[in-house]
Amino acid sequence: MKSSRRVVITGMGALCNIGTTVDEMWASALKRQSQVSNIPKQWQLFNDFKCEVWAPLPPLDYAARGVTKAQLLKTDLVTVHQYITATEALKQAGFTFSEGDTKRTLKINELDNTQRMGVITGTAVGGITTAFNNHSLLVLGKNKKALEGMLSDEQKQSLHFQDWLAPRKLNPFAIPMLMSNAVSAFLGIQFSINGPNQTIDLACAAGSSAILTSFNAIKNGLLDIALTGGSEYLNDDYGASFRGFDVSGTLTQNKGDITLANRPFDKQRAGFLLAEGGSGALVLESYEHATKRGANILCEIVGGGNTFDAFSMMQPDPCAKQAQIAIEQAISTANISQQDINYINTHGTGTISGDESESALIKRLFGSRPLVASTKALTGHSIGAAGALEAIITAKTLMHQQAHGMPNLEEPINDLNFAVESQPVEAEYGLSQSFAFGGHNIALILKRINNEN
Known part of the structure; x- marks a missing residue:
């Protein structure tokens, strides 16, 4: 099998606090719109919270998105949401469905060999x-x-x-609902995909790691196509997941106007805004496979890096040595130079130490030249889904040569070229980076396709 193949994106799907489809999310992002609310009153009856705000998901008509009542009863929403975004991504990629071999499953009509397609998704905690x-x-x-x-x-x-x-x-x-592997297994079952099926449990870098794993599998000839991305859902009856982050001191401590609570890279930042959940899905294909079936190519993934700090379960290495190596790996595999990167989608959570080390790393590697943005400034932190959503935003930025802004960035902690307002950007290559609890570092480099629709 031919190795070192080109890997392209042919479909994307998204669900987060600012949109229930990719188009909705992108439109809201360019308007710098976010969604921040007080946490449910039910939670506050039983616990005292230091942080009392989060980023809730919008209402969703599950039946209209192809989810049955039986599936809702038997499937955690972390998996249901990944199914919804995967369906969106597959449809955008030009795939159609017919009835599968088993009851209430589907078959992808255009898939000649179900062994040559894999499902590799990410989640931090699953169900x-x-x-x-x-x-x-x-x-x-x-x-x-x-x-x-x-x-x-x-x-x-x-x-x-x-x-x-x-x-x-x-x-x-x-x-089976709480098993983290259900996020991928459910997709494999529903779409009758027989290739490798894997869930990546890599905390805040889970979605990015799943994309990188899929990229490498296609690049090296192990797969022709992969359904990938990441999903998270953290709303339980008593706010136990939220409370876990709250007591760790990682959530935003900004008081007063709740719309100002989320401030990545600002001097007034005080922790991250936790999202109720989110999901992002991408269809990756080899360039040959995509062009052979006449698919519309949205963007290309050209490089990736993966390193581990071996420093702390909760804190990033302030020197960001391994994060830098991950980025350098991505640049090397993409066969480009640092000067080719004109847009960076950061991890950018809003924590004191994380933003400090990340901004210093960007300044050290790239200076103040590339346009820098944090999508979490709008979406909050959707943990295992974040990297997938940010890869999608990076792809849309390159496709449209337009970047979203960061509404609460008033006093930047570093003199980087931050996208405070939404603005045009001339970028052929974009870097999307994710850094996770435990010390995981993932870097992805995407390339613009010049003939996209």
Whole structure:
């Protein structure tokens, strides 16, 4: 099999706080629109939170997006959302579907060899909402029934008894719902794809790592096509996932106007804005495979790097040595120079130490020349989905030669060429980088296709 093949993007799908499709997300991004709200009141009845804001997802009509009631009962939303964005990406790539061999599954009509297509997606924690909600039943179930007849109405009110939420019964599908590999396995089953099926659990770099793994598999001739991306969903009945980040001190501590709470690379930043969730999906193909079937090529992935800090589970290495090596690996595999990078989509979370080390790294490698943006300034941090969403934004930036701005960047911590306002950009190559808890560093380099539609 031929190696070192070109790898192109032919389809993309997105779901996040600023849009339920790629087009919606991109339009909102160019308008510098975000969505920030107070956390659910239900959570605050049972816990005190240092951070009281997050980035919620917009309402979604699941039936209109092809999700059945049975699937919603048997599948965690982290997987459902990846299915929705994967469907969007496959349709944009020009694929059509027919009934599969098993009940309620689909077959991709244009796929000649199902072994030559893989599914490689990323998530940090998978179906953790299923785990937490079903666990609440085990803790509260019998006790709530026993207490109901023992407590007075006044006692029930003071204890918020009516708000002790739990499922009526343990979901018999709880185990497959909470397994992180379900995010990829569900897609393989639903679309009848028999090639390698893998979920990358790499915290905040999960989506980027899944894209890089897919890129390498196609580049080296192991696959012709890959369905990739990342997904996360972190809304449980009591805000347990949110509380975990909250007690670690990583969430934004900005008080007052909640629209100003999210401030990557600003001197007033005080932690990241956690998103309720998000999902991004991409269809990657070898250039030969895409052109042979007449696909519309959106963008090209030309390089990638993957390193590990071996420094701390929670803090980035302030020297960013391994992050720099990951970027240098990506530049080398792309066979370009640092001067060719004119747009950088940062990890840019808004934490004190993370933004400091990342901005210093960019200044050291690229100076103040490339246009620099943080998509998390709009979307908040969707953890395992973030890298996939940012790769999509990078692709759209190169396609349209237009970059989104960062609305709350008023006092930059470094004299980089930050995109405060949405603006035109002349860029053939774009760098998208992700840095994760644990010390994982992923860098992706995308290239503009000059004849895109």
